[in-house]
Amino acid sequence: MSMKAGPDYISAYRHLNWRRSFLLFLIAASISLSFLGDIVTGPAVLSAGDLLTGIFDGSSLSRAESVILYQIRLPDALIALAVGAALGLAGVETQTVLNNPLASPYTLGLSSSAALGAAISIVFDISIPGVAEWISLPFFAFIGSLSAGLAILLMTAAFGGSINTAILFGIAIVFLSTALTAAIQYVATAEATQLIVFWTIGNLTRAGWLEVGVVSAVVLLVLPFCLRDVWQLTLLKGGEEQASSLGVPVKRLRLKVILRTSLLAAVAVCFVGTISFVGLVGPHIARLLLGENHKYLIPGAALSGALLLSLASIVSKSLLPGAIIPVGIVTSLIGVPIFLLLVLTQKRAHL
Amino acid sequence: MTLQLKTENLNVHLSGRHILKDISVPSLAAGELVGVIGPNAAGKSTLLRSLAGLQRYTGIARLHAGAGAEMQDIARMTPAQRIREIAYLPQQIPQVSSLTVYELLLASLQIAGLSNGAEKDATTISGVLNKLDLGEYAMRPLSELSGGKRQLVAVAMVLLKKPKVLLLDEPTSALDLRWQVEVLNLTRRYLQEHNALALIAIHDLNLALRQCNRLIVLNDGEIAADCASRELDSEVIRRVYGVDARIELCSNGDPVVLLTAVETGASQSVVEHMNMMEKQ
Numbered sequence: 001m002s003m004k005a006g007p008d009y010i011s012a013y014r015h016l017n018w019r020r021s022f023l024l025f026l027i028a029a030s031i032s033l034s035f036l037g038d039i040v041t042g043p044a045v046l047s048a049g050d051l052l053t054g055i056f057d058g059s060s061l062s063r064a065e066s067v068i069l070y071q072i073r074l075p076d077a078l079i080a081l082a083v084g085a086a087l088g089l090a091g092v093e094t095q096t097v098l099n100n101p102l103a104s105p106y107t108l109g110l111s112s113s114a115a116l117g118a119a120i121s122i123v124f125d126i127s128i129p130g131v132a133e134w135i136s137l138p139f140f141a142f143i144g145s146l147s148a149g150l151a152i153l154l155m156t157a158a159f160g161g162s163i164n165t166a167i168l169f170g171i172a173i174v175f176l177s178t179a180l181t182a183a184i185q186y187v188a189t190a191e192a193t194q195l196i197v198f199w200t201i202g203n204l205t206r207a208g209w210l211e212v213g214v215v216s217a218v219v220l221l222v223l224p225f226c227l228r229d230v231w232q233l234t235l236l237k238g239g240e241e242q243a244s245s246l247g248v249p250v251k252r253l254r255l256k257v258i259l260r261t262s263l264l265a266a267v268a269v270c271f272v273g274t275i276s277f278v279g280l281v282g283p284h285i286a287r288l289l290l291g292e293n294h295k296y297l298i299p300g301a302a303l304s305g306a307l308l309l310s311l312a313s314i315v316s317k318s319l320l321p322g323a324i325i326p327v328g329i330v331t332s333l334i335g336v337p338i339f340l341l342l343v344l345t346q347k348r349a350h351l
Numbered sequence: 352m353t354l355q356l357k358t359e360n361l362n363v364h365l366s367g368r369h370i371l372k373d374i375s376v377p378s379l380a381a382g383e384l385v386g387v388i389g390p391n392a393a394g395k396s397t398l399l400r401s402l403a404g405l406q407r408y409t410g411i412a413r414l415h416a417g418a419g420a421e422m423q424d425i426a427r428m429t430p431a432q433r434i435r436e437i438a439y440l441p442q443q444i445p446q447v448s449s450l451t452v453y454e455l456l457l458a459s460l461q462i463a464g465l466s467n468g469a470e471k472d473a474t475t476i477s478g479v480l481n482k483l484d485l486g487e488y489a490m491r492p493l494s495e496l497s498g499g500k501r502q503l504v505a506v507a508m509v510l511l512k513k514p515k516v517l518l519l520d521e522p523t524s525a526l527d528l529r530w531q532v533e534v535l536n537l538t539r540r541y542l543q544e545h546n547a548l549a550l551i552a553i554h555d556l557n558l559a560l561r562q563c564n565r566l567i568v569l570n571d572g573e574i575a576a577d578c579a580s581r582e583l584d585s586e587v588i589r590r591v592y593g594v595d596a597r598i599e600l601c602s603n604g605d606p607v608v609l610l611t612a613v614e615t616g617a618s619q620s621v622v623e624h625m626n627m628m629e630k631q
Binding site: 006099 | 439448470
């Protein structure tokens with residue numbers, strides 16, 4: 001029998017947390033590197049050194065270089081970080097409250113329903129009078145993703161069963177909203193169809209500074225609410241019954257998380273389209289490195305998501321010389337094998 | 352007035368079924384370890400969940416939390432009050448995850464509103480972990496612990512809050528012999544030290560007879576017996592479980608349940624045969 005006193009635990013726990021802070025710092029440092037790499041890659045051949053000095057001193061660039069840097073490379077690279085963080089955050093929260101390692105905005109159908117919501121508003125020309133498109137479009141996307149999220153909560157509540165079935169309902173929603181989006185394209189104008197196609201495959205290249213601002217603002221707005229619930233989320237990892245007996249309002253927590261993730265998924269989809277697997281894999285990387293204490297896991301998942309999408313952006317620009325493959329294709333291609341790996345390892349750890 | 356818990360005509364309906372029927376438990380007091388026994392689906396868990404405020408009921412369930420407190424209906428207590436006074440250990444053992452034992456307990460303290468700064472929290476947690484001999488597992492993830500150890504962690508989560516009422520739903524189901532006894536001993540000691548009371552749903556009749564001072568036998572949502580452990584009638588066991596059993600005292604004076612036959616057609620005919628032999 002080994003007796004340990006309080007101070008032993010304090011030092012062990014401090015040590016563990018110190019290690020986690022260091023790992024968070026490492027991820028952040030990798031993000032800076034990846035961000036710089038993202039800026040210097042692209043179809044136009046520009047010297048990395050010129051671009052990097054250009055970030056700090058705009059006057060050193062030619063007019064063309066300055067347009068490429070400030071209108072294309074910087075906003076694209078920044079929105080990759082913002083959307084990646086949004087998806088990582090949404091992924092980790094849904095995985096915890098639905099107690100399912102395969103949950104994410106994409107696998108739960110939140111992303112595809114957000115795209116459907118946005119498509120409906122464009123094709124049927126629904127708008128809110130006096131409100132600019134950069135607000136109304138995310139709003140309709142949010143209506144779409146929120147309906148999907150609430151439908152999943154209602155179905156899991158009504159049909160009882162384990163919360164694991166949530167993912168199956170999510171897949172049904174993906175099928176439904178994909179089919180409806182395809183149907184809408186028949187009545188859409190050529191211009192609208194082009195937009196719809198853009199939403200179905202994630203693409204960073206349409207984003208400008210406004211979009212960067214909106215997505216970043218939503219992430220920064222939602223993050224404090226997530227951080228306020230870290231202990232509830234952490235306790236929920238011990239099991240739903242245990243958590244509710246200790247006073248975690250599990251149903252309310254689930255509802256709050258669905259609201260937050262629907263919002264995150266909606267803005268992400270509006271401005272860059274559907275991006276698969278970042279919201280699924282990002283949290284798993286964070287969990288592997290940092291453990292389940294959500295005080296560290298939540299920021300970690302946001303950072304991992306940002307890093308993943310930033311790296312995917314570099315890959316999307318370097319695969320074919322002179323061309324940019326939509327980043328959604330890259331994340332899907334890389335994501336599928338990782339997804340299968342997750343399914344197989346989770347099965348072993350008695351899912 | 353000291354700690355007191357009682358129910359009057361407690362009823363629970365769950366999706367159209369009448370799970371608990373007019374359960375009246377007169378006045379449980381501090382120090383009592385009450386075993387709730389009965390066959391599967393008798394309503395044991397539902398009774399404990401109702402008393403924990405996790406299950407909607409009709410009728411009366413009142414708690415007097417001890418000196419300075421008032422008699423209160425459990426359903427009307429604020430969640431914060433209820434969580435401070437009553438701790439419920441669910442039947443499900445904590446699930447496998449990479450969460451460490453220490454962090455799970457720390458989160459429990461935080462959520463229960465009992466966190467008191469890193470140092471005091473660590474002292475509280477180490478006290479409970481040492482009692483359950485879990486010290487060496489503190490910094491390990493739950494996924495590396497056996498089912499039995501995780502059940503002990505759940506017990507630790509309950510004791511951590513220092514509640515007045517413990518509601519334990521099969522706390523020994525995954526434990527080996529030594530820890531079954533150990534957890535019940537620990538519970539009894541806790542009740543004495545903290546002037547608390549406990550209701551414990553349990554399947555092992557011998558463990559219940561020996562450790563509990565009072566037994567509530569539930570059958571099909573009704574109270575079949577409510578008595579001191581030593582007064583449990585083997586007739587009740589026969590009726591409720593449908594088995595032929597005797598209660599005898601073993602050499603050190605503790606009561607033991609002996610199963611003599613399961614009431615099936617075959618054993619019935621043996622009994623009839625014996626009766627005929629007697630008459631002849």
